[in-house]
Amino acid sequence: MHQTSHIRIDLEAVAGNLRAIGRAVGPRTGVCAVIKADAYGLGARRLARTLTEAGAGKLAVFSPGQAADIESSSSGVPILMLMPVRELPTDPSIARLLASGRLELVVVDQDQVDSLASIRLGRPLPVHLEIDCGMGRGGVTPDQAEALLDHVVSRRSLDLRGIYTHFSAGDQCTIDAQSSVFDRTLKRLEGRLGPRVQIHTTSSGGLVSSPGQRRDFVRIGLAWAGWIPGDDRSSDSSQADMLGLRPAVTWRSTVVQVKALETGATVGYGSRWTAPGPTRVGLVPVGYADGYPAQLVDSGNPHRVLIETPAGTRSVPVLGAVSMDQIVIDLGGLESTESLQGSQVVLLSDQPDSTVGLHPLARRAGIPPHAVLTSLSASIPRVYVADSQGGSVRSGVRGSTLESNVSVGRALA
Numbered sequence: 001m002h003q004t005s006h007i008r009i010d011l012e013a014v015a016g017n018l019r020a021i022g023r024a025v026g027p028r029t030g031v032c033a034v035i036k037a038d039a040y041g042l043g044a045r046r047l048a049r050t051l052t053e054a055g056a057g058k059l060a061v062f063s064p065g066q067a068a069d070i071e072s073s074s075s076g077v078p079i080l081m082l083m084p085v086r087e088l089p090t091d092p093s094i095a096r097l098l099a100s101g102r103l104e105l106v107v108v109d110q111d112q113v114d115s116l117a118s119i120r121l122g123r124p125l126p127v128h129l130e131i132d133c134g135m136g137r138g139g140v141t142p143d144q145a146e147a148l149l150d151h152v153v154s155r156r157s158l159d160l161r162g163i164y165t166h167f168s169a170g171d172q173c174t175i176d177a178q179s180s181v182f183d184r185t186l187k188r189l190e191g192r193l194g195p196r197v198q199i200h201t202t203s204s205g206g207l208v209s210s211p212g213q214r215r216d217f218v219r220i221g222l223a224w225a226g227w228i229p230g231d232d233r234s235s236d237s238s239q240a241d242m243l244g245l246r247p248a249v250t251w252r253s254t255v256v257q258v259k260a261l262e263t264g265a266t267v268g269y270g271s272r273w274t275a276p277g278p279t280r281v282g283l284v285p286v287g288y289a290d291g292y293p294a295q296l297v298d299s300g301n302p303h304r305v306l307i308e309t310p311a312g313t314r315s316v317p318v319l320g321a322v323s324m325d326q327i328v329i330d331l332g333g334l335e336s337t338e339s340l341q342g343s344q345v346v347l348l349s350d351q352p353d354s355t356v357g358l359h360p361l362a363r364r365a366g367i368p369p370h371a372v373l374t375s376l377s378a379s380i381p382r383v384y385v386a387d388s389q390g391g392s393v394r395s396g397v398r399g400s401t402l403e404s405n406v407s408v409g410r411a412l413a
Contacts, residue, residue, distance in 0.1 A: 003381055004253055004254045004256060004285050005251070005252065005253040005254070005285065005286055005290070005380050005381075006251075006252060006380060006381045006382070006383050007042075007249065007250070007251050007252075007348075007376060007380050007381070007382050007383065008249070008250040008251075008252065008350075008383045008385060009042050009043070009046075009047075009248055009249055009382055009383065009384050009385065010246075010248040010249075010250075010350065010385045011046075011050045011248075011384055011385060011386050012385070012386065012387060013226060013246040013247065013248035013350070014047065014050050014051065014054070014224055014225065014226075014248045015050055015051075015053065015054035016054075016244075016246060017223065017224050017225070017226050017243075017245045017246060017248065018031065018033065018051055018054040018055055018056055018220075018224050019054055019055060020243050020244040020245060021207065021218070021220055021223060021224070021243060021245075022055050024207065024208075024243050025207070025214045025218055026214075029214045029215065029216065029217055029218060030057040030058065030198075030216065030217030030218075031055065031056050031057060031058075031217060031218055031220060032056065032057070032058040032059065032060050032080065032200070032217050032218065032219045032220070033047075033048075033051040033052075033056040033058075033059055033060070033220060033221075033224050034059075034060040034061075034203070034219050034220060034221035035047055035048060035051070035059055035060070035061060035066075035070070035221075036060070036061055036062045036066065036082070036221070037062070037066075037374050038066075038069075040221070040222070040225065040370060040373040040374050041291075041373050041374045041375070041376045041378070042225070042249065042373065042382065043382050043384070044061070044066065044069055044070050045069065045070055045073045046073070046382075046384055047224075048070040048073045048074045048075075049073045049074075049075065051224060052074055052075035052077050053075065056077065056224075057077055057078075057217070058077055058078045058079070058080055058104075058217065059074055059077060059078075059079050059080070060079070060080040060081075060082055060219055061079060061080075061081055061082070062081070062082050062083045063081070063083050064081065064083075064085065064088060064089050064091065064094055066081075067079050067081050067093075067094065067097060067103060068089075068091050068093035068094050068097075069093075071093035071094075071096060071097055072093070074102075076100075076102070077102070078101075078102050078103075078104050078126070079097060079102055079103055079104065080104045080106075080128065080162075081103060081104065081105055081106065082106055082138075083106070083138075084105075084106050084107065084108045084109075084112055084130075084138060085105065085112075085116075086111075086112050086115040086116070087115060087119075088119065098121055098125070099121070099122075099123075101123060101126060103126070104126040104127065104128060104161055104162070105125065105126070105127050105128070106127065106128050106129075106130050106138070107127045107128070107129050107130070107148070107152060107158075108129075108130055108138055108139055108140050108148075109140060109148065110147070110148060110151045113127075113148070113151050113152055113155060113158065114155075116157075116158060117155040117157045117158055118157075119157070120157070121157070124156070124157055124158055124159035125157060125158050125159065126159050126161040127152065127158050127159065127160060127161065127162075128160075128161055128162035128163065128164055129145070129148060129149060129152060129160065129162070129163045129164075130163075130164055130165065130166070131145050131163065131164070131165045131182060131185055132165070133165045133167075133178040133179070133181040133182045133185070134167070134168050134174070134177065134178040134181065135165075135166050135167070135168045135178075136168070137166070138166075139165065139166075142181055142182075142184070142185040145185050145188075145189060146188055146189060149163075149189050149192060150192070153192060159196075160193075160194065160196075160197055161196060161197065161198060162197060162198040162199070162200060162216075163186065163189070163193070163197060163198075163199055164199065164200040164201060165178065165179075165182045165201050166201075166203065167179070167201065167202075167203065167205070167206060169205070170203070170204075170205020170206050170209060170228075170229055170230055171209070171230075172209050172210065175206050175209065175210045175213060176210075179201060179210070179213055182201060186199065198215075198216035198217060199215045199216050200215055200216055200217050200218065200219060201213045201215055202214050202215065202218045202219065203218070203219050203220065203221065204220045204221055204222045204223035204227075204228055204229055205228060205229045205230060207220070207223060207228065207239065207243065208228070208239040208242050208243060209239065221370070222369060222370060223240075223243070223245060224248075225247070225248050225249060225373070226240065226245045226246050226247035226248045226249075226350075226352075227240060227245070227247060227358050227359065227369060228240045228243075228245070229368070229369060229370075231359065232359070238352075240352065241352070246350075246352070247349075247350040247351070247352060247357065247358065248350065249348060249350060249358070249373065250346065250348060250349060250350040251346070251347040251348035251376070251380075252344055252345065252346055252347065253284050253285060253286045253344075253345045253347060254284070254285070254342060254343070254344060254345065255282040255283065255284060255307070255329075255340055255341055255342060255343045255345060256283050256284070256285050256341070256342075257282065257283040257341065258280065258281070258282050258283075258331065258339060258340050258341045259280070259281060259283075260278060260279070260280050260281075261275045261278070261279045261280075261281055262275065262278060263275055263276070263277050263278060265279075266320070267281070267319045267320035267328050268319065268320025268321035268322075268323065268328060269320075269321045269323065270320075270321055271320075272297060272299050272320045272321050273299050273302075273319045273320040278332075279330065279332040280330075280331040280332045280334075281319060281328050281329065281330060281331055281332070282307070282328070282329045282331045282340060282341075282343075282345075283326055283327075283328060284305070284326065284327050284328075284329060284345050284347075285325060285326050286325070286326065286327060286347060287322055287323045287324045287325040287326050287327060288322050288323070288324055289324045289325050289377060290325065290376070290377045290379070290380060291372070291375035291376035291377050291380075292322055292327065292347060293322065293361070293364075293365035293367065293372070293375075294321075294322045295364070295365040295366055295367070296318060296322055296361075296364055296365055297320070297321050297322065298364075299320075302317035302318050302319065302330075303317070303318045303361075303364050304316060304317050304318065304355060304356065305318060305327075305329060305345050305346060305347055305356055306345065306346035306349065306354075306356055307329065307331075307334075307340065307343055307344070307345050307346075308343055308344040308345075308346070309334055309338075309340060309343060310338055311334075311335060313346075314333075314334055315355060315356075316329050316330050316331060316333065316334070317329065317330045318330075329345070348361060348372070358372060358373070
């Protein structure tokens with residue numbers, strides 16, 4: 001089947017990012033790669049293999065289904081399941097993870113502890129105790145942490161492996177305030193903690209800003225893909241640049257129609273853009289159903305994409321509203337006299353300082369960068385590049401294989 005769009009995932013960049021993080025945190029701190037939501041929509045099975053081969057000592061997912069999905073592709077490392085559950089499904093993959101002691105669960109209250117303690121496995125069930133220090137989401141409140149810890153350690157069928165919290169933001173002020181709550185709580189608990197209990201607090205956002213929070217292991221999500229939440233790659237103080245991270249994801253499509261519009265012609269639902277003069281436009285077959293943010297509408301300061309022309313890569317505006325499955329781009333300012341039908345269009349670039357990088361796209365849409373990735377439709381083929389220098393393509397997921405050996409260049413205009 002002919003494909004007009006694909007998402008390219010550079011496995012070499014992913015592995016390099018994981019190794020760079022490992023070097024940054026040092027040999028005494030482990031790395032847990034978070035691959036929730038199908039590895040942020042990039043393909044958990046394939047990414048689990050790459051990340052563990054690159055040195056991730058643990059993987060984290062959210063639900064039992066996500067844990068089961070990567071059971072056979074996770075190289076035998078432990079899998080931390082972040083959703084607090086009270087029972088486990090009768091799934092063969094979950095059964096194998098439990099039998100091997102690889103599945104680690106999160107505990108948040110005494111009733112849940114009792115439910116998990118009643119599961120008979122023939123070996124203790126590994127658990128991590130989550131403390132809510134300001135996120136206001138999952139976890140036990142600090143004032144109830146001691147009682148919950150006592151409840152856990154009193155159950156011989158449970159094996160306490162970790163205590164952790166999750167910061168609500170990556171800025172220094174938030175981390176300092178919430179880590180102070182965590183440390184005070186931990187001090188009350190430390191006399192009852194065994195030598196195998198690991199302490200973990202840091203996610204991607206605090207890798208550089210709070211090195212003191214790295215502790216026994218760090219939980220990284222967006223960072224293995226080459227980005228730090230809230231980072232600015234155009235700044236000299238870019239945290240991703242300090243770590244040596246390289247973006248691993250590119251989203252490309254194709255111009256499927258080129259036509260001329262007369263002066264006064266309008267584009268898209270709501271007629272939000274009006275041609276100031278004769279204008280050549282191109283149709284690109286992606287829209288909000290594919291994950292391209294519908295919020296990218298601003299006639300005064302339009303969002304832009306990159307188009308590869310015979311004269312080089314150029315930046316062009318998106319005109320009018322984003323439709324369900326198509327956008328219109330302005331080709332009027334391009335000097336090329338050749339037909340641009342069939343030209344490649346870059347919607348998400350792997351260049352760190354690109355105007356169509358993940359962070360600029362997320363900021364324009366007013367959504368988190370993680371949401372840009374997880375919104376990408378499963379119908380778009382994922383192309384896994386094993387050697388980004390040579391351009392070899394292993395396979396495309398969901399039955400699709402595409403050629404993709406061109407690194408996205410920086411726009412010249």
